[in-house]
Amino acid sequence: MEIREExxxxxxxxxxxxxxxxxxxxxxxxxxxxxxxxxxxxxxxxRAGFRKDYDAIPGNRPTDWATRFDLSNWGLLSAxxxxxxxxxxxxxxxxxxxxxxxxxxxxxxxxxxLWDLRVTPASRGQGVGTALFRAAEQWARARGCRxxxxxxxxxxxxxxxxxxxxxxxxxxxxxxxxxxxxxxIQLVWYKDLVASYxxxxxx
Numbered sequence: 785m786e787i788r789e790e791x792x793x794x795x796x797x798x799x800x801x802x803x804x805x806x807x808x809x810x811x812x813x814x815x816x817x818x819x820x821x822x823x824x825x826x827x828x829x830x831r832a833g834f835r836k837d838y839d840a841i842p843g844n845r846p847t848d849w850a851t852r853f854d855l856s857n858w859g860l861l862s863a864x865x866x867x868x869x870x871x872x873x874x875x876x877x878x879x880x881x882x883x884x885x886x887x888x889x890x891x892x893x894x895x896x897x898l899w900d901l902r903v904t905p906a907s908r909g910q911g912v913g914t915a916l917f918r919a920a921e922q923w924a925r926a927r928g929c930r931x932x933x934x935x936x937x938x939x940x941x942x943x944x945x946x947x948x949x950x951x952x953x954x955x956x957x958x959x960x961x962x963x964x965x966x967x968x969i970q971l972v973w974y975k976d977l978v979a980s981y982x983x984x985x986x987x
Contacts, residue, residue, distance in 0.1 A: 785874065785912065787919040790860040792850070798860060798876045799846040803902040804837035811938040813959065813969055823957070827941060836939060846878070846900070857882045858899070859923045863912045875903035875912040877920050881927055888933060888972075896924035898934045917950050925977050932977060937962075938969040947973045 790798070809829050816822040839845045843852060859879040864872065878900040880886050888897045898920050903912045924932050934952060936943045948954075952973035961970035 785915055786864050786866045787915055788862050788864065789923070790862050790876075792855050792858065792860060794860060794862075795846045795849065797873060798862070798878070799839070801873055801876055801902045801904055802837075803839055803900070804835055805940065805942070806833055807836050807939045808833040809941045811941055811944060811969075811971075813938065813957070825938070849878075853880070853883055853885055855883075859920075861916055861919050861923065863903075863907075863916055873904070874907040874910075875901070875916055877901040877916040879920055879923055881924070881929065888935065894928060894930040896920075896927065896929045896932050898932055913946060914950070917946075921975065921977060930976065930978050932975040934973045934975070936971045936973065938971060939967075944971060947975075951975055 807830065809827055811825040812828045814822075814824050814826065849855060849858075858881065861877045861879075862873045863875040865874065877898065880889060880897045880899045881895075882893060883889060886897065888899075889895055898917070901913060901916055901920070903916075921932060932952075933955075934947055936947065938944070952975045954971060955974040956970075956972040958970040958972075960966075962968050
């Protein structure tokens, strides 16, 4: 497998990789005493699953990103079989860095956001996502970032387990992030890209 950084003009090829997945289990949140005495997740199967497709959200397809943001500092990564045709991508990832208007970046110059990671259905479970995630870490480190940030939802259990297994730590839980989708909870993960933050100077 080969990971390449692609020009932003290749968003059309990027968009041909589906991001949809079947939701069969969720991470159910339980809160005790309004959260003062504990917050816990439990994996729960759904009686009736459903299909989730983030590209179906208006303005959310990769080919729409340039109409919403300045992509000058974004990175696009592709995963390919080395002997395959140029447009036969196994997966892809997009990273945002130093981009006004991207609230996930929190106006930080030492943070990159893994905006999107997708793998073709036939290639899932074969290490493509792991290879792209490692390349995303390297891309962010090369730009002086101390952390990589990723947003998921409690309905995407495989993604949550994937990021946890890659060394990410759950940084925030927002039960009210999606007013139109009250059953979904926003989970934001962080991966430290340096061994430790510098200590405060002694006074």
